[in-house]
């Protein structure tokens with residue numbers, strides 16, 4: 254049994270706290286929001302973000318960050334990506350040398366273009382930072398439906414320790430040394446999910462969705478490999494796996510936000526209606542900046558940025574994608590001259 258601190262009590266932090274408790278660990282959950290702490294402690298359910306999923310009385314819930322960090326064998330950082338750096342900075346004084354922190358959020362910082370594990374390591378240099386990612390909607394993990402994911406870490410020892418802590422009959426965990434590939438797959442898929450949602454909102458069909466998923470992973474993989482991520486990660490759970498779930502699932506926040514925009518809502522209206530973090534909106538600009546920096550074409554990502562931030566009509570964005578110059582599907586497949 255391990256002592257675990259979960260920082261962030263939205264739908265994902267709550268679902269993982271329950272999973273870790275079910276695995277026999279001693280779990281403390283921290284939230285920045287005293288009202289959320291009160292609601293979770295009283296109702297033993299996250300009423301707005303994970304309704305119908307019971308939180309055991311044995312899980313401690315606190316507003317005191319030190320209580321969730323001190324003496325813990327490992328920490329799970331589950332705050333939305335825009336709060337990762339600020340939360341890590343607040344954690345720093347309590348984190349001891351070598352303490353493991355598993356980031357489970359997905360995003361890229363717009364100004365620095367850093368992944369979340371890079372930001373955490375910068376803020377808390379003494380921490381042993383790892384990542385957990387994959388097709389893992391909280392609503393299904395909370396209902397104990399079979400799910401698989403990947404833990405990436407700097408050492409095999411850390412990866413295997415965390416694998417055994419999270420592994421269960423309903424949560425199968427693989428390990429990987431490719432933290433960068435894992436994080437790029439997890440954050441960039443959210444941008445493509447907005448496009449998939451927009452297509453649904455416009456009333457387009459399964460052919461459109463399949464095209465977006467397939468060409469989407471080409472864009473993600475092309476950039477990711479150029480940045481140093483491993484091709485295999487983009488073919489795995491944290492690449493194509495996560496992209497499929499987020500583009501297809503009724504639970505997907507990013508797909509739903511895109512759907513609402515395809516139906517004519519503004520980005521702000523869509524984000525408000527989803528009422529949970531829509532990470533693709535925050536990662537979209539970073540994705541375009543990375544595409545420019547690494548000189549990688551990312552036409553879907555570019556069009557999404559125009560819809561989100563330049564008021565482009567979503568239907569026009571699809572038309573422009575369809576009418577781009579004709580191309581070979583994969584530039585490494587050529588005819589012999």
Ligand SMILES: NC(=O)c1ccc[n+]([C@@H]2O[C@H](COP(=O)([O-])OP(=O)(O)OC[C@H]3O[C@@H](n4cnc5c(N)ncnc54)[C@H](O)[C@@H]3O)[C@@H](O)[C@H]2O)c1
Nearest residue numbers: 261262263264265332333334336358359389390391529530
């Ligand atoms: N929900 C999922 O199914 C799921 C699955 C895998 C990964 N993720 C990732 O996990 C991260 C969190 O997602 P979520 O769905 O739990 O989001 P959420 O919208 O449910 O979480 C919001 C929570 O963030 C915390 N918070 C709010 N403001 C904060 C602040 N200023 N500082 C620190 N914490 C603050 C609060 O506890 C709040 O409940 C995202 O990056 C998401 O992509 C989510």
Ligand SMILES: O=P(O)(O)OC[C@H](O)CO
Nearest residue numbers: 387388389499505506507
């Ligand atoms: O699919 P979304 O948009 O809800 O994103 C949440 C997680 O990344 C799913 O793994």
